[in-house]
Amino acid sequence: MLEARVKQASVLKKLLDAIKELVTDGNLDCTDEGIALQAMDNSHVALVSLKLAAEQFESYRCDRNMPLGVNLTSLTKILKCAKDNDVVTLKAADDADSLGLVFESPKEDRVGEYEMKLMDIDQEHLGIPDTQYDATITMSSAEFQRICRDLGALGESVKIEASKEGVRFSCEGEVGNGSVLLKQSAGRDAGGASGSGAKKPKRDPDEENEVAEGQEVDEEQEDEKPIVDEEGEDEQEDEEEEVKPKKRKSNGKAAAKPAKKGKTAAAADDSDVGVSIILEKQVSLTFSLKYLSNFAKSAPLAKEVSLNMSNDVPLLVQFEFEQGSLQFFLAPKISDE
Template structure:
């Protein structure tokens, strides 16, 4: 038996919004430690990893590991039936069940809604993601990162991210011109939430798809800050924390020079 309760139903709503443009369907793995999702996007270019810790729920019970195939689009529509500002959400599923139940309750307990969604038969795809000591770490306001991805995508299809010591530059070039945005070390501690922090062991420059970076910024609502982790020849990691519940990470392989020159 699986049962999980969240006082803030908006957390699950934000989670589905953050992945629905990348994934049509995905396997949710429920264990005693929490709920995990790992899946390649429909084009097999990026990887999404969602982790919701058991202790982040107001109530969490999972007697045995449960694997559920979820239609992300249907789940997203279903969660929109909740009142994010008021409703408490409870999720239930029996062992070996072919359905999952969502119960929305207003805090005044005047209204209670119940929705039962059919599960899908999906192959369990859980990839082994190795731990890497990344050469460069960028921590910045998530709204700022979202604006950079949006603005630079007006000029080109790719974004170059260049890190040197404690500075980072985002740049692009296209038929209509070029654009670049640079951040250098900030000494002021007056507004730490607005600070861009860069730690680069050695200079690094990598190129990524604007389209995917823009899709990743759908998770901006989760956290005021985002972390980017880069190392040569391995996928970049874009990570957002989810309040006190867990995190969502996106992995995106860099574009190679042959692609850039073609």
């Protein structure tokens, strides 16, 4: 029996959006280690490998190994019935011919139960050898998606060159030519430094002058004590009590302004992933932009993507996220020369 509980339906939705255009049918291989899916596209050019670790589920139980043949288009339609923050439970009995899906709201005040018919899919499981790649590029997944989209407007193929200069994406098409060069950066290191700096935000000079002037005025008011007779002492004390709370409020507002700026700066630095390049040997390969654009649809799953390249070896595009990993393998285009 299988019973797997996913904390948020949005995770499954993003996964299916990333692979549904490459793979239509596939086996969900359920074991005590988790759920895996491996399938090739119809052209046998790209390979998809998905792994969801058992310990990353809210609860997971799988009594024996079982393949669940599913149509990803049908599964996508059923998952649309769930809200993004719903808890999803996948259920399947031994030798079952259907997969049960239970959608439960966080407040447990709404429960939806659905069943999807399973398929008998005769599919070979390919062994993926461990490869020592000549170049490994780690970059922002959003930037990777943007590059694929922009160059896709020019042509059908992109040449990826990794060198000491950086990594260059270049495209030649009927419309024109274009290239994007990404150089090695320390975005993640800079983000850590800025995070500590956010605790002590800097004040603007104008704000410091305003605070200093306010303090001087307060001191002058304290020094200038009005001369009053004994009958007016009570009235004077009442007026001072009314003035003091107002001063405290104004000082509190002045101190709060720079704190907001510090938080904004820290959030901006966290979003800057940067580019990391590990280069053993210079690599230059050409790939189909159609497939890379499909791979880039996984960007909502993870902030980073790694491109692993070696000459005459399929490209490995890998997304690591909290629940597991999603890998795409793409064969390079053979040069006509």
